[in-house]
Each structure stands twice: as C-alpha cells, then as structure tokens.
Amino acid sequence: MGKQKNRVLGIRWLKLNGRLVYSMGTEFVPPPVIELVDRCPYPPLEEKGRPRQSWVDHLARRASNRGYWAPLGPCRTQLLALEKAQYKGSKIDGNTVSLQFLTPRGTVYWVFEGRTSLIGGQSFGGLGWSLEVSPGMENVVWAYYQEPLPLGQDFWYLAQNWGNFQEEALTKGTTFRLHPNMAWGYLQPFLFLAGKQGALLGWLEKPDPFQVEIQKMGPRLVRSLALPFGPGPHRSTPVKYWQFSSHSYADKWARLNAWTRAYDALASFYRAETGIQEGSPKPTYLWGIPSAQFYLNLLQWKKGLLKNPPKPWLQTFRTKELLELAKLWIPLVYLQSPWHSDLEHLKADRFLPTRHDSRVPKLEDLGSGHAPWEAEISKSIGGVPELKRLVQQAHLQGQKVILWTNLAHLSISSPRLLQNPDWAMWRKEGVPNDEGYGDITGMDLFGGYFDELLGGLTRVHRQTGFDGVWLDSFLTFGLAIDYRRHAPRSQMTRTLEMMKRIQKMGLSELYIEGVSLLGISTGGYGYEGTYYGGTPDKGEWARYLAIRGREYGLYHYVTDTFLEVKSYYRALASKGVIALFKLSQLQELEKKVPGAREDIRRSNFEYLSVLPYMQHRLLLGTGSLWQGVAWTHDRGKEIALFSFVPFDFPVTGSMKVRDLTEGRSYVVKGKLQTKEWHTYLLKP
Known part of the structure; x- marks a missing residue:
C-alpha cells in the first residue's frame, strides 16, 4: 500500500501465499472510485391528481417521437475518487483492516479481510475487500476498481458466459477482450484462472450483479469492475475475494475439473445464502408456442373475416405433440408465452407508430407473445381448463410442464400498467427502462408488481398444477436498477426472493434466461433466429461450432442451438441440455441422418436413468x-x-x-x- 502525506496512492501489488496476483509494476493500482446519484427528473407519475394520465401522456409523447421515449433529462451523478480523498488512518481488528477516507460527501471505509476456503479438497487462501459509506451517502450506487493481472504465468481463463464458453491462454502474446457486461446475467459470477503453478479464484460474498470488462493492456490483463452497493443506512459493497491455491493443474482436463469444483462450491454457498434449491437440467422441448398463423386467424375471426375461431392451441398441442415427446423420453415441456399478451390484440400497443392498415389483419400486424398484459393464461389458446388437461396428461406420461414467465416486465399497453404506472422502472438517462425492446418496459420488483406476479403464479398453479417457470429477462430486468429511488440498488435481491417463493409454492423446475449459479441457465446461442429465417452460417452457427466438442461448457445449462446426435449426447454427459426446439427440427435431422431420432431417444433414456x-x-x-x-x-x-x-x-x-x-x-x-x-x- 502506497501513502503520501494524508493520501492513499493505492496498492502496488497483491500476493497470496507468495504468488503475485496483480501488479502495476512500479505504479500503484488506485483505490476505488464511487458514484453517487444526486437528482433524477422522475417521475411524471408523481404529479398530484393525475398519476395515471401523466403516464398516458408520456406514452403519447413517445408515439409522436417515432416510438422512442422522450427523455425527461438525465440524472445528476458525482464521482468520488478515494485517491483524492483525505486519509484519516486505519483500524485493525483480528484479520480485518479498515482504512478511513474523508470525502466532501461523507466518510468511506475500505475494509480488507482474510479468508481461506476448501474447494474440491484444495485449500484456497486469500484476501477480500469491500467499501462502506457513512449515513448521508445513501444515494451511492457503484464502486469502480481495476485489477491488473500480469501475463505469462501459465494461467488459463475459464468462463461459462451467455452463449459461449471461454478457454483462453493468458500468455504475453494473448489477444483478449471481454466487453463490458453484467455478471450473474451475461457472464459467470466468478473469475477462475488455472495452470501448472496453481489456480486463482475471484468472487463476491453475496449474489449481487456486478459489471465486468477485461482487456489486454501491454504485459497485463486488466479487469475493470463496477461493484454495487447494497441496501441500508450504512450501504456497502459485497466483499470481493481473491483466493489462490498452489495445487498444480497441469493439463486441460485438470483445469476444467478444477473449474467445475469451483462452480459447485460457489453454487452451494449461494444456495445456502439464499435458500434456493438445486435443480438438474433435463431433456427439454423448448418452443411450445402457437404459430403466427394461429394468431392471425384469431384476429381475423375477431374482425368477422373468418367464420370460426381457431381450435385452442393447448388442446392441439396436447393431442398431437405431447405423447410424441414422451416417446422420445423428453420429460420437460416448456410452453412459450402462455399469458394474455399483445399477440391477441391488433396493434395492441396503441403508442407504437402504426405502419399498416389494421382493418384487414396481416402477419406484420401481430404483436409479441413476450409482451404480456397480465398474469392470466390466455383464453385464446384454451385458458386454464386446457392447461389443466395438458398438465394432467403430462403427469400421467411422466412429464413436467413449465411456463414462460415475465419476471419483471409488462407490455406498455397492459391495462395493469396503466392502472399502476408506479410499477415502471426508470433508467438514469431519464426514460423508462425498456432495454431497447420498445413494446415492453421493466417492472420495479420493490413495488406492487412483485405481489401481482407472485399472486398470479400462485393462482394458476393452484388451478392447473404446472411444475415450474422459465424466468424471462433475468439477465436484464431481473438485475437492473430503478433510478427513480432515492437509494438506487439492483433488484436482484427481489429476483432471488421471487425464485425462493416460487420454489416454496411447489414449483420445482426453475430456469432463468441468462447465466447464473442459481436456477438452470438457458439461452444465448440464438437458434430461434435461425428457426425464424435467420442465416445459419452467421452468429447462430458460429456459436454452435464454438461449443461443439466442448459441451462440458454447458454445465447446468439448457441451450437453444443446432441438433446433432453426438453433440447432444456429450451435452447430456456433461449435465447440460441441447433442447429440442421443435419436433420438425428432429424430423429434418432424421432425413439427413437415418436413425438420429432413435439415438436422441436412447440418449435421453440413458441420461435420465443415471x-x-x-x-x-x-x-x-x-x-x-x-x-x-x-x-x-x-x-x-x-x-x-x-x-x-x-x-x-x-x-x-x-x-x-x-x-x-x-x-x-x-x-x-x-x-x-x-x-x-x-x-x-x-x-x-
């Protein structure tokens, strides 16, 4: 630690058990920088007398702005660099050291503590740090810090991310870049490096989302972090640990097995912290959803252009596909978009610019099934009665049914949102947080929407007995921050509470969109794009080729990608699943590879047996x-x-x-x- 008069210059190097973890050579790694949000122009909903009308007016302005939100103005933020703060001394308590800094906004404590963990029979010793702020600094949001890792140490970087698994040799000739993204959503929530000289593990004591960027800078790999501050009058970041084991991991398989043990140890730790139970991925039918033609027929019938409505889709699926899936030993059936949504309403979002004549419904007039209006099963596809029949038949066949669920978003046309505009989540740029989708917006799980969704799931589960949920947008809305609040913080604590309550009501199958150590990770490989007419030799095919032969990276992961018999089997052997997207996907494979259907069936049977x-x-x-x-x-x-x-x-x-x-x-x-x-x- 370098000091100069009443300032702390930073850390020159960090060693664990004699091993150099990070260093800036002759320079210092500066102390963290913290960000505070002072004032945001939110929300128009708080105007006295007309909260609902204010929201409607804001949506109307959006329509006149070609479908883009009209910003109310960005939040005013302030950055405080501890490098420039006044150092007031340190305090030692056992294996904990606290450094005190005085800033113009209050006191900040940089706390260090030692920790040793046993992972896979190997001892990992190390050091952790966190920041804590004094009362009066409740509007602090992020702590920014950089960790420079010297290259040329025979370390390999191993990471399961959304849509890829990375194995990168960190040598002086390495060209490596990981663009800024959110851990617990797009990136695995721990850093793991392993090689002949040992293994290095970086992780947080709490399951909080944090931003990560990694890039090579000269002879170092620099890891830039943004750690969130938690709730409470004395807000603090979670403790961020570096731990090292001197055990040698001499080859590829030793490194991968060490990564697996680190994954298991941290997943077990976080399950104990949150009360969320472990699940196992199972052969899955991924894309149970009516066709676009079904909804076009529905809208044309509503307009009087067809004599009869389409047959309820849940009934059709139950009688035509469910038994076929059981014969394939596929025990998990995933129903996409079963809720009342934009799909049932011609140009449902009246605040989007209308590009087509809506008097004669066309395919391009359809909205999205992933833009739900409420937690009610769509009557157009058969409603609660048909879902109950489907679930009952599935159970008789040894199958389970899980429902796509909107964890933290609604259609901006939802009557429930118009009645409760305070549910909406806002970005610090001064617009509702829609993550760029346009037809939906994020929900604040600290507000009334939490009970609304949980109540709906409880009611439908009681009525039908379905077995689990797939939490859509876990990696975005589920981790996001509502900057409308005085003390902005990630809503992941509420997301995890939602997951815990879902399991407590008896829903054992818990899948999330994103990469997590809690729940089964899914998505990211993009086969949906190919299925709906995308070019397979572009991103989707490239992502598949990157995982083919390396399916060990699909550990506790259900993915949407191309179907090949050997790759499918290797994924199951690794405790991962390449989901069957549609039955037509298997039929097409059978034409190219006779016997493929039986090979897939046998692989499923063998996996479930062991x-x-x-x-x-x-x-x-x-x-x-x-x-x-x-x-x-x-x-x-x-x-x-x-x-x-x-x-x-x-x-x-x-x-x-x-x-x-x-x-x-x-x-x-x-x-x-x-x-x-x-x-x-x-x-x-």
Whole structure:
C-alpha cells in the first residue's frame, strides 16, 4: 500500500501465499472510485391528481417521437475518487483492516479481510475487500476498481458466459477482450484462472450483479469492475475475494475439473445464502408456442373475416405433440408465452407508430407473445381448463410442464400498467427502462408488481398444477436498477426472493434466461433466429461450432442451438441440455441422418436413468482427446460413466456394470474397457 502525506496512492501489488496476483509494476493500482446519484427528473407519475394520465401522456409523447421515449433529462451523478480523498488512518481488528477516507460527501471505509476456503479438497487462501459509506451517502450506487493481472504465468481463463464458453491462454502474446457486461446475467459470477503453478479464484460474498470488462493492456490483463452497493443506512459493497491455491493443474482436463469444483462450491454457498434449491437440467422441448398463423386467424375471426375461431392451441398441442415427446423420453415441456399478451390484440400497443392498415389483419400486424398484459393464461389458446388437461396428461406420461414467465416486465399497453404506472422502472438517462425492446418496459420488483406476479403464479398453479417457470429477462430486468429511488440498488435481491417463493409454492423446475449459479441457465446461442429465417452460417452457427466438442461448457445449462446426435449426447454427459426446439427440427435431422431420432431417444433414456447418481463431475481426457465423463455422488459408491471413445476406466476391486446402451450386465475387476457412445452404471 502506497501513502503520501494524508493520501492513499493505492496498492502496488497483491500476493497470496507468495504468488503475485496483480501488479502495476512500479505504479500503484488506485483505490476505488464511487458514484453517487444526486437528482433524477422522475417521475411524471408523481404529479398530484393525475398519476395515471401523466403516464398516458408520456406514452403519447413517445408515439409522436417515432416510438422512442422522450427523455425527461438525465440524472445528476458525482464521482468520488478515494485517491483524492483525505486519509484519516486505519483500524485493525483480528484479520480485518479498515482504512478511513474523508470525502466532501461523507466518510468511506475500505475494509480488507482474510479468508481461506476448501474447494474440491484444495485449500484456497486469500484476501477480500469491500467499501462502506457513512449515513448521508445513501444515494451511492457503484464502486469502480481495476485489477491488473500480469501475463505469462501459465494461467488459463475459464468462463461459462451467455452463449459461449471461454478457454483462453493468458500468455504475453494473448489477444483478449471481454466487453463490458453484467455478471450473474451475461457472464459467470466468478473469475477462475488455472495452470501448472496453481489456480486463482475471484468472487463476491453475496449474489449481487456486478459489471465486468477485461482487456489486454501491454504485459497485463486488466479487469475493470463496477461493484454495487447494497441496501441500508450504512450501504456497502459485497466483499470481493481473491483466493489462490498452489495445487498444480497441469493439463486441460485438470483445469476444467478444477473449474467445475469451483462452480459447485460457489453454487452451494449461494444456495445456502439464499435458500434456493438445486435443480438438474433435463431433456427439454423448448418452443411450445402457437404459430403466427394461429394468431392471425384469431384476429381475423375477431374482425368477422373468418367464420370460426381457431381450435385452442393447448388442446392441439396436447393431442398431437405431447405423447410424441414422451416417446422420445423428453420429460420437460416448456410452453412459450402462455399469458394474455399483445399477440391477441391488433396493434395492441396503441403508442407504437402504426405502419399498416389494421382493418384487414396481416402477419406484420401481430404483436409479441413476450409482451404480456397480465398474469392470466390466455383464453385464446384454451385458458386454464386446457392447461389443466395438458398438465394432467403430462403427469400421467411422466412429464413436467413449465411456463414462460415475465419476471419483471409488462407490455406498455397492459391495462395493469396503466392502472399502476408506479410499477415502471426508470433508467438514469431519464426514460423508462425498456432495454431497447420498445413494446415492453421493466417492472420495479420493490413495488406492487412483485405481489401481482407472485399472486398470479400462485393462482394458476393452484388451478392447473404446472411444475415450474422459465424466468424471462433475468439477465436484464431481473438485475437492473430503478433510478427513480432515492437509494438506487439492483433488484436482484427481489429476483432471488421471487425464485425462493416460487420454489416454496411447489414449483420445482426453475430456469432463468441468462447465466447464473442459481436456477438452470438457458439461452444465448440464438437458434430461434435461425428457426425464424435467420442465416445459419452467421452468429447462430458460429456459436454452435464454438461449443461443439466442448459441451462440458454447458454445465447446468439448457441451450437453444443446432441438433446433432453426438453433440447432444456429450451435452447430456456433461449435465447440460441441447433442447429440442421443435419436433420438425428432429424430423429434418432424421432425413439427413437415418436413425438420429432413435439415438436422441436412447440418449435421453440413458441420461435420465443415471441422473440420480450425477453429483460430482469428472471430465476424462488425454491430451486434446475428450474420452468421456464420470460421475459420483455422496449417497453411495455408484459411478455413472459416459464413454465417447474406447478407453480403460480403472475401478477399485470388482464392480457390477450395467451397460445401459446394450441393455446387459456383467462384472469387471480392475478396469472397465469401454465402448464408444456408451453409458454405464457401475455398482460395488
């Protein structure tokens, strides 16, 4: 730590167990900079007498502005650099050191503490830091800090992000850039580096979203962070830890297995902190949704252009597709957009510029099913009665049904939003937070919308018995900040409370849009774009090629991507799922690869048969060859084994082997000689 008179210049280097973690060479890493929000021009809804009309007027101005919000003016913010603050001394209490800074706005404490953790049997020792502000600084929002990591230390960067899995060698010749994004949404919420000289782990003590940017600057990899301040009169950031293990991770598979253990340890820690239970990804049917033609027919019938309404879609799905999915051993059926939404209303959003004659409905007049009006099952697709029948049949077939759910957004045409304009979330630029979608806007989960959504889910669950939810926009609205509040903070605490309450009502299947250690991660690979006419050799195909052969990166992840038999099997072996987008996707594959349907069915059956034993993952490989995956669990000595190529798998003593692929059993001693694309269950 460098000091000059009554100022702290920063940290020159950080070492853990003699290992250099970060350094600026002869320069100092400056102390954090904090951001405060002083005044925001919100909201017009607070005008006395006409709160609802004020919201309507604001939407009307949006329509006259070609569909863009008319900004009310940005918030006034202030940055305070602790490097320029007056240093008032330090206080030592056990293994905690607190540095005190006096700023023009109040007192800031930079607190350091030691921590040792046992992860996968290896000891990780290290140091954590946090910031705390004095009363009177409740409007603080972010703490900004940079961590420069010296290159050329044989470290590899491993990360599961939304739509990709990264394995990057951090050498002096590395070209590497990770653009600014939000951890817990788009990026995994921890940093993990591993190599022959050890492993480095960076993480937060609380599941709070934080912004990350990584870029190579000369001989260093600079990690720029924005840490959020939590609630309370003494607002503080979560403790940010650096921990190091000197255990050597000499090859690719050792590094990946170490990453898996770090993932498991942190996920277990956060589950204990939040009370959210663990789930396991299952073979999934992803895109249960009526066609655009269904809704066009519906709107034309409403206009008197068709004699009869379309047959309720939930009934059609139940009678034509549900049984076929059960035959494929697909136990999880995901219904997209089942709620009353813009799709049922011709030019539902009257505040969008109208580009077409709405007297004769056309396909381009349709709104979005992901722009819901309320937490009511759409009567147009069959409503509660048909959903109940579908769920009952699914349960008889051993399947579960999960519903797409709008975690924290509504259509801007929603009558419920017009009745409750205070539910809307606002950005610091002076506009409602719509994340660029245009037809929806984010909801503040600290307000009345929280109980509105939870009440709707509770009611529909009681009526139908559905099994779980997919929380849309977890990675955006679920983590966002409502700058209308005096003490702005991320609403992730309310998002996690929502997830906990959902599980408590008996909804065991919990999926989120984004990358998280809580709930099953989903999305990001973009097959929806290809399905609806996108160019497959562009982004979607490139993302698939980047994960093909590296499906271990889909750990606890259900993804939307291209379907190939071997890739599908490797994903399941890794405890990830490449979801079946539509049945037509499998039919097209069968035409190209005869027998593919049976291979997919068999893979699902084998995975579900050994899933109860899949707790601790061990990737097996030699050199660059990925041989398979072995799984153990704490309740017994059984081993689930997936083999991609023939190899010898060592066993202790004699073990009974159930070859699930060939349907036969036998006993081995000392080793099991595996066959390619085979699944085994070994028992003592």
